[in-house]
Amino acid sequence: MRKSWLRNGFVALAAAVFASAGHAQEATFNFSGMGGFAVSPDNATLVVSLTSKTELVFIDTVAGKETRRVQVEFQPTAMAWADKVLFVGQKGSGNIHIIDVKSGKETGMGSAVGPVKNLTVAKGVCFASTSNREVVAIDAKGAVTKSKVQGTFIMADARGEYVYTCIDGKATTDVGRNAVSGTELTPGKVFFRSLRTSLINVQSMGVSADGKQFGVVAGGGWSDLERKKHYSVPLYSTDDMKSQLGELETGAYPCGMATHPVLPLMFACNGKEGSVFSAKSYAPAEKFKAPRETLGAATPSVLAFVGRGEKLAWGATNGDMGTLKIYDLKLTEEQRAEVGKAFGKKK
Numbered sequence: 453m454r455k456s457w458l459r460n461g462f463v464a465l466a467a468a469v470f471a472s473a474g475h476a477q478e479a480t481f482n483f484s485g486m487g488g489f490a491v492s493p494d495n496a497t498l499v500v501s502l503t504s505k506t507e508l509v510f511i512d513t514v515a516g517k518e519t520r521r522v523q524v525e526f527q528p529t530a531m532a533w534a535d536k537v538l539f540v541g542q543k544g545s546g547n548i549h550i551i552d553v554k555s556g557k558e559t560g561m562g563s564a565v566g567p568v569k570n571l572t573v574a575k576g577v578c579f580a581s582t583s584n585r586e587v588v589a590i591d592a593k594g595a596v597t598k599s600k601v602q603g604t605f606i607m608a609d610a611r612g613e614y615v616y617t618c619i620d621g622k623a624t625t626d627v628g629r630n631a632v633s634g635t636e637l638t639p640g641k642v643f644f645r646s647l648r649t650s651l652i653n654v655q656s657m658g659v660s661a662d663g664k665q666f667g668v669v670a671g672g673g674w675s676d677l678e679r680k681k682h683y684s685v686p687l688y689s690t691d692d693m694k695s696q697l698g699e700l701e702t703g704a705y706p707c708g709m710a711t712h713p714v715l716p717l718m719f720a721c722n723g724k725e726g727s728v729f730s731a732k733s734y735a736p737a738e739k740f741k742a743p744r745e746t747l748g749a750a751t752p753s754v755l756a757f758v759g760r761g762e763k764l765a766w767g768a769t770n771g772d773m774g775t776l777k778i779y780d781l782k783l784t785e786e787q788r789a790e791v792g793k794a795f796g797k798k799k
Contacts (some may be wrong), residue, residue: 453684454490455781456530457561461511464578464785472525474731475740477651477696478516478759478763478778478779478780479516479517479777479778480743480775480776480777480778481511481774481775481776481777482519482752482773482774482775482776483500483502483509483767483774483775484502484504484505484563484769484772484773484774485502485503485504485505485769485772485774486500486501486502486503486754486767486769486774487501487502487503487527487528487529487530487543487631487753488500488501488528488529488530488531488535488540488541488546488571488753489501489531489539489626489754489756489765489767490531490532490751491533491756491758492533492553492569493533493535493602494760494795494796495513495713495757495758495759495760495795496512496513496516496758496759496760496795497510497511497512497513497519497759497763498510498511498513498754498756498758499511499529499531499538499645499788500753500754500767500776501528501529501530501540502528503527503529503543504526504527504560505796506523506525506526506528507521507522507523507524507528508521508522508524508528508538508551509521509541510522510554511776511778512760513760513763513765513778514647514759514760514763515760516778520556522551522556524540524551524558524681525544525558526543526545526547527542527543527544528541528542528543528549529541529542529543529568530568530569530570530571530712530780531571532555532571532572532573532578533553533573534573534576534577534592534627535576536552536553536554536579537550537551537552537553537559538550538551539551539571539573539580539590541568541571541580542568544567545563545567545568546563546564546565546566546567546568546582546649547561547562547568548561548562548563548564548568548571548578548580548590549594550562550590550592550594551560557647560592560593561591561594562588562591562594562596562597562598564580564582564586564588565582565584565586566582566583566584566585566586567582567583567584568580568581568582568583569581569582569583569604569605569606570603570604570605570606570607571606572606572607572608573608573612574608574612574613574615574632575579575612575634576591576592576607576793577589577590577591577632577634577635578590578591579606579615579637580606581603581604581605581606582618583604585602585604586598586602587599587601587602587603587606587617587637589634589635589636589637591635595635597635597724599636600637600639600675601617601630601637601639602617602619603617603618603619603628604618604619604620604654604761605617605618605654605656605657605693606618607657607658607659608632608659608683609659609663610659610661610662610663610696610713611663612632612664613631613632613663614629614630614631614637614659614690615630615637616628616629616657616659616666617630617637618629618654618657619667620652620653620654621652622652623648623649623650623652623655623757624645624646624647624648624650625645625646625650625651625668625670626644626645626646627643627644627657627668627693628640628643628693629642629643629687629690629693630684640693642692642693642694643693645694646668646674647674647676647677649671649673649675649679650674650675650676651668651672651674651686652670652671652672653670653671653749654668654669654671655669655670655671655706655707655708655749655751656669656708656709656751656755657669657709657752658709658710658711658718659711660687660711660714660716660718660731661711661712661713661714661715661731662731663690664689664690664691665687665688665690665697665731666687666688666690667685667686667687667688667700667709667711667720668685668686668688669685669706669707669709669720670706670710670749671702671705671706671707671748671749672749673704673705673706674686677712682699682706683701683702683703683704683706683722683787684699684700684701684702684706684720685699685700685702685706685720686698686699686707687699687700687722687734698734699734699736700718700727700729700736701720702720702721702722702727703722703724703725704722705722705723705748705749706720706721706722706749706750706753707721707722707746707748707749708720708721708726708751708752708755709721709755710755710757710764711731711757712731712757712761713732713757713761713794714761714790714791714794714795715761715783715787715790715791716730716731716732717729717730717731717757717781718731719755719757719764720729721740721742721747721752721766722749723740723742723746723748723749723756724741724742724745724752725740725741725742725746726739726740726742726765726766727733727739727740728740728764728781729764737782738741738781738782740764740766740779742766742768742772742774743766743767743768743775744768744769744770744774744775744778745768745770746768746769746770750768750769750770752766752767752768753767753768753769753774753776754766754767754776755767757781758778759778759780760791760792760795760796761783761790761794761795762780762783762788762791763778763779763780763781764778764779764781765777765778765779766779780796
């Protein structure tokens with residue numbers, strides 16, 4: 453009788469453990485006022501800005517725990533990580549503060565004319581887009597160079613060779629690929645332009661790990677020539693900047709995407725759930741529930757592959773309440789070996 457009880461108890465315990473593992477949720481953090489995020493070059497550390505609290509929170513995404521907080525003297529929003537410094541935007545301002553990662557001290561500041569919208573880093577230089585479509589470059593000392601290109605959203609490819617700029621218009625959306633040379637951006641000869649009234653209300657964009665495709669996330673999805681609505685994230689070739697390669701189906705309404713820094717994987721979501729997709733077949737695999745359900749196409753506060761390439765961080769805010777979750781990814785042994793080679797083994 454005792455053996456039967458022990459056996460049944462063990463089975464129940466094992467079932468509970470596997471059920472927990474199948475949920476693929478490693479850690480949960482409740483943060484209010486998440487304004488932006490950045491991931492370290494080794495993909496192990498995530499830093500989240502808490503705008504109203506004027507704090508930067510550092511999280512060890514491998515261990516799934518908060519490691520420290522840094523108090524700043526401004527309200528931080530968008531961020532980008534370049535080697536040993538963080539570039540941090542200031543709420544309602546064109547100021548971009550430079551924070552030494554190790555000490556947490558501010559070492560410089562650069563300024564754009566309009567409020568900062570997005571920040572990205574290419575070969576150690578930070579590029580910023582603003583709400584008035586201005587694009588500037590800021591080096592680690594705070595020197596600012598105004599660019600000739602324009603963009604509402606901005607993102608560099610994994611190698612830092614190109615910076616993609618997206619202009620979200622009322623009738624069309626334009627995406628350009630710009631070659632990087634220090635603080636200078638040189639526009640390519642071809643650019644992407646959406647069909648009229650398609651891809652309006654852009655939320656974000658992404659570039660694949662191999663730099664061969666880009667995606668545009670629009671709250672209303674995209675429309676074809678027959679005005680058929682597609683609630684998905686369309687993907688286009690970076691070679692000619694117009695050939696559509698596929699789509700990541702999210703359901704209404706798309707609000708975010710992330711591209712894996714090493715593997716051919718992408719993640720796309722709406723305010724309720726999201727899926728990990730193959731960047732080759734575009735077939736969905738793992739699905740995750742949103743950390744906090746939002747209404748409509750509310751851009752995620754945090755969305756990135758982390759944990760040395762083995763996890764996904766997803767943060768969402770609804771009103772004053774925000775939740776950040778870090779999920780384990782179901783990777784093959786080959787995929788784990790590949791990210792291990794890229795980032796080193798977990799410590």
